[in-house]
Structure formats: C-alpha cells, structure tokens
Amino acid sequence: MARTVGDETVILDLANGTYYGLDPVGARMWQLMSEGNSLSAVCETMLDEYDVTREALADDILRLTDELLTKGLLVVT
Amino acid sequence: MNVHYTVQAARPMLLVKGVPFHQWASPDGTLWTQFFRMGAGYLLRFPELADFEVSADGRSVKGWPALGVTPTTVEHLYLNQVLPLALSRQGELVLHGSAVDIGGQGVAFLGESGRGKSTLAASFATAGTRFLTDDGLLLKWVDGCCTIIPSHPSIRLWADSRAALVNERVSVAPAVSFTDKSRIFAGPGVAFCTEDRPLRHVYLLGNGEAQVPTINLLRPAAALVELVKHSFLLDIEARDMLVRHFDDLTRLAELPIYFWLDYPRVYEALSPVRELIARHVSPRKESKRK
Numbered sequence: 001m002a003r004t005v006g007d008e009t010v011i012l013d014l015a016n017g018t019y020y021g022l023d024p025v026g027a028r029m030w031q032l033m034s035e036g037n038s039l040s041a042v043c044e045t046m047l048d049e050y051d052v053t054r055e056a057l058a059d060d061i062l063r064l065t066d067e068l069l070t071k072g073l074l075v076v077t
Numbered sequence: 078m079n080v081h082y083t084v085q086a087a088r089p090m091l092l093v094k095g096v097p098f099h100q101w102a103s104p105d106g107t108l109w110t111q112f113f114r115m116g117a118g119y120l121l122r123f124p125e126l127a128d129f130e131v132s133a134d135g136r137s138v139k140g141w142p143a144l145g146v147t148p149t150t151v152e153h154l155y156l157n158q159v160l161p162l163a164l165s166r167q168g169e170l171v172l173h174g175s176a177v178d179i180g181g182q183g184v185a186f187l188g189e190s191g192r193g194k195s196t197l198a199a200s201f202a203t204a205g206t207r208f209l210t211d212d213g214l215l216l217k218w219v220d221g222c223c224t225i226i227p228s229h230p231s232i233r234l235w236a237d238s239r240a241a242l243v244n245e246r247v248s249v250a251p252a253v254s255f256t257d258k259s260r261i262f263a264g265p266g267v268a269f270c271t272e273d274r275p276l277r278h279v280y281l282l283g284n285g286e287a288q289v290p291t292i293n294l295l296r297p298a299a300a301l302v303e304l305v306k307h308s309f310l311l312d313i314e315a316r317d318m319l320v321r322h323f324d325d326l327t328r329l330a331e332l333p334i335y336f337w338l339d340y341p342r343v344y345e346a347l348s349p350v351r352e353l354i355a356r357h358v359s360p361r362k363e364s365k366r367k
Contacts, residue, residue, distance in 0.1 A: 001320070003327040008298035012305060012323060019302045 002030065011073050018071050022064075025050070029064055033074065039065065080138055080163045084151060087142040090128070093120060099313055104190055110158065112311070119166075119311060121159055126255060127151050129159045131311065135166025150253040153260065156229050161213040161309040168318070170216045170325050171309040175232075176209040176225050176274075177201040179358045183225035183274035185214055186338075187307045188282030193342060196238045197282070199261070200347040203242050206355075207270035208232065208263075213309070216276065216329070223276040223329060230263035230271075241344040243267070276334065278358050283339025290340040290350045292357055301330035 002011045009027035011020045022030055028049070032042040043058055050057070068074035099112040113120040117133040127150070128141040138159055142151045161171040174187040175198035186194045195211050202208040210228035217224050231250070234243070235258055243261055250260035263269030281295060281303050295303070304326045312318060336357070340350045 001323055003301065003323060005301050005327050005330045006297035008296065010298050010301045010305075019305060021298045021302060 002034070011068075013071070013073055018073060020068065020071060020073055025060070026064055029061055030068075033065070080136060080160060080167075082138045082140065082155060082160075084140045084142070084148070087144050087146065090122070090125065090143055093122065097122075121162065123154055123158070123255075127154055129155065131159070131163050131166065133166075135163040135311065138163050146254060147251070149251045150255065153250075153253045153256075157212050157233070161215075162311040164213075164215065165309045165322070166311045166318075168321065170322075170329070172214040172216065172304065173212065173307045173309065174214040174279075175211050176214055178207045178209055178270040178272075178274050179277070179355055181274065182277035182358055183209060184277055184354065184358055185225065185279045186282055187214075187279060187303060189284075192282040192284065194282060195232055195234055196242070197347070197350070199232045199234055199238060199242050199267070201351060202232065202263070202267045202269065203244070204348075204351060205268055206351070207268040209270050209274060217273075219273070223332065225274045225276055227269070227271055227273065230269045231260045232263075232267070233258040233260050238344075242347075276332075278334050278336060278354075280336050280338035280354070283337055285339065285342040287339035288341065290346065290353045291338070292353065293337045295335035295337055297330050297333075297335070300335035301327060303335075304330055 002009055004027065007024050009022040009030060011022065011030065028046060029042060032045055037045070039061055043054065043061055046057055047054060065074065069076070093113050095113060097111040097113050100108060101110040103109045108124055111122040111124070113122065115130060119131040121129040121131060126143055126146055130139040130141070138155070140151050140155055142148070164171050172185070172187060174185050175194040176183055176185040177198055186197055188194055198208045198211055209225050211232040213228050215226040215228060217226055239259055239261065244266045247266050248262040248264055250262065252259065261267060280292070308322070308326060310319070310322050338354070340346050
C-alpha cells in the first residue's frame with residue numbers, strides 16, 4: 001500500500017511493519033514499476049522525463065529495486 | 078464512540094485453537110499480546126494476565142481475568158491496551174501518545190516506549206498546564222479541524238518520575254502485577270482538561286541525545302511513517318479498515334504540525350522544555366511601531 005503526502009511517497013507493509021519513504025524521483029520509479037513495466041521500460045520512460053544519463057538512472061533504478069525487494073515491498077513477476 | 082465493557086469471573090487461561098494473526102512483544106522480546114480471531118470478533122490474550130473478547134464492531138468487550146490477577150491489573154490492561162484497539166475497530170483514530178492543553182490548543186507527544194511521553198505530560202500537569210491524555214490519544218475531525226478528545230484522567234509514571242514530579246498527596250491507583258509503573262489520578266496538583274481541543278502541534282520525542290532542548294520540522298512523509306508506527310489498529314488483515322486507516326493517517330500527516338523534539342532526559346530539563354514548547358506553540362507577536 002502506498003500513499004503520496006507532500007512531494008514524497010510512503011510505501012507500507014503493515015503485516016511486516018515495514019515502511020519506505022520515496023522522494024519524487026523514487027516515487028515516479030515506484031509508480032511505473034507498480035504499473036507492471038519492465039525495468040528497461042521504466043528507464044526509457046524516465047529518460048524522457050529527467051535530465052540524467054542512462055547509466056546513472058539505471059544504477060538508481062537497480063538500487064531502488066534491490067532495496068524494495070529486500071524489504072519485501074516489491075515482488076518480481 | 079462507546080465501548081460496553083464488562084469484567085467476567087476469573088478463570089484459567091483456556092486453550093485457544095488456531096494461531097494468532099498478530100502478536101506484540103515487549104521491548105525485551107517477551108510475548109505481550111496475542112490477537113486471535115474468535116467467530117466474527119476477536120480474542121486478545123495477555124498471557125498469564127487476562128483475555129479480552131472484543132466484538133466484531135469493537136463496541137463490546139468482555140474481560141476474563143486469569144486466576145490470581147487483581148481487578149486493578151485487568152482495568153489497567155483494558156484502559157491502556159484494549160480500549161484503544163476496540164475504538165480502532167469502530168473506525169476511530171487512536172494514537173499511542175500523550176497530550177496537553179496549552180492556551181486552548183491541543184499539543185501531542187508521540188514516541189517509542191520510554192521516550193518520556195508520560196513524564197512530559199505529568200511535568201505539564203503538575204505545573205498547572207492541563208493534560209488531555211497520557212496514553213490513548215483519540216482524534217476526531219470536527220468541522221474540518223482535527224480535534225483531541227480527552228481520555229482517562231490519569232497518568233502512568235515510573236517510580237523515579239513520580240518521585241520527581243508528583244506531590245505525595247496525589248491519589249494513586251493500587252499497584253498492578255506486570256509493571257512497576259503507577260497510575261496517578263487527576264485532581265489537585267495534577268491538572269486535567271475535560272474539553273475537546275483542536276490539535277495544534279505534534280512532537281515526536283527523540284532519544285535524549287540532544288544536549289539542549291531542540292525542535293526541528295518533520296517532513297509530511299516522515300510524519301506519516303511515525304503516525305503509522307504509533308497508531309492503534311486491531312485487525313491489520315481487514316483490508317477495508319486498513320485502507321481507511323492509512324487514508325486517515327495520510328490526511329493527518331498532511332497537516333503542517335509535526336516536529337522532532339529532543340532534550341536531555343534529566344528532570345531539571347523539563348521546565349525549559351515546557352517553556353520552549355509553549356513558545357513554539359504560541360509565539361508572541363511583536364507589536365509594530367506606528
């Protein structure tokens with residue numbers, strides 16, 4: 001379950017007591033992932049939206065994905 | 078907002094079929110509370126102390142003391158643990174925190190166990206600033222304003238805080254079996270507010286590392302995380318209530334009223350902490366020269 005408050009997004013897994021806050025960029029990644037997009041599709045979409053190199057963006061996406069998977073807030077389908 | 082509560086005759090702890098859907102542990106890791114489904118309602122078990130049957134709608138509670146447990150102990154468990162959970166089942170928003178009335182404004186204190194929420198409330202109350210609640214902080218939206226509803230007129234304190242803050246003549250409840258905290262009652266020397274108060278500020282108490290009393294702004298997202306951590310919710314698996322609960326907390330987190338508060342945990346610091354909070358809640362307006 002996720003909610004946006006201010007310019008950040010909070011993801012909640014109440015059963016595990018896990019919470020995770022995302023800044024606006026992280027929130028946009030989360031939104032695209034939640035819509036079922038592949039990580040490469042997330043990267044391509046965000047390259048159009050942000051002034052950032054492909055390498056830096058890919059690193060950020062992988063880092064966020066790893067953290068969310070570790071916390072059980074994301075599952076791979 | 079009513080809970081019909083009755084205490085039944087003491088009985089041995091009965092075998093409960095099935096596994097609890099949720100559990101609470103004490104800070105030292107010992108099992109504190111087990112949550113079971115019982116028919117359409119719930120059974121809350123405090124091992125070796127008491128069982129509480131809560132109706133599906135949270136409007137009725139039956140307390141079953143374990144053999145040898147004092148009535149005061151059962152009442153203590155009901156007021157501080159079960160009642161907030163029953164109210165949450167009714168859709169009420171209840172936080173684990175204390176609150177005081179500063180100039181007609183409600184000021185709340187949230188934080189981990191042992192951070193000093195009760196001591197701070199008692200510090201205000203014994204200095205003449207009325208407290209609204211010590212533990213279960215009930216909030217309601219009234220005409221678009223988030224409002225604190227006063228709770229039970231008592232504060233639970235450890236012995237050292239009680240000795241430092243409370244006059245010996247203050248009324249105290251009999252001891253309970255599972256904690257060394259004592260419950261002091263509102264009255265002369267412990268000021269209590271019986272009126273609803275608009276929620277003005279919420280302070281999240283730090284861990285006492287600050288060398289001087291310090292207040293910092295808390296981001297809304299961080300406030301939401303803290304509100305989730307410090308809110309009561311009986312059935313964490315009831316999807317509809319979970320969604321509503323999270324929506325309620327999100328609405329609350331959007332208010333620009335959250336701050337970190339930290340100060341040295343020595344009794345001598347409480348007076349300047351109270352003054353700092355009072356100035357922060359109601360800053361004096363400088364008069365303009367004509």
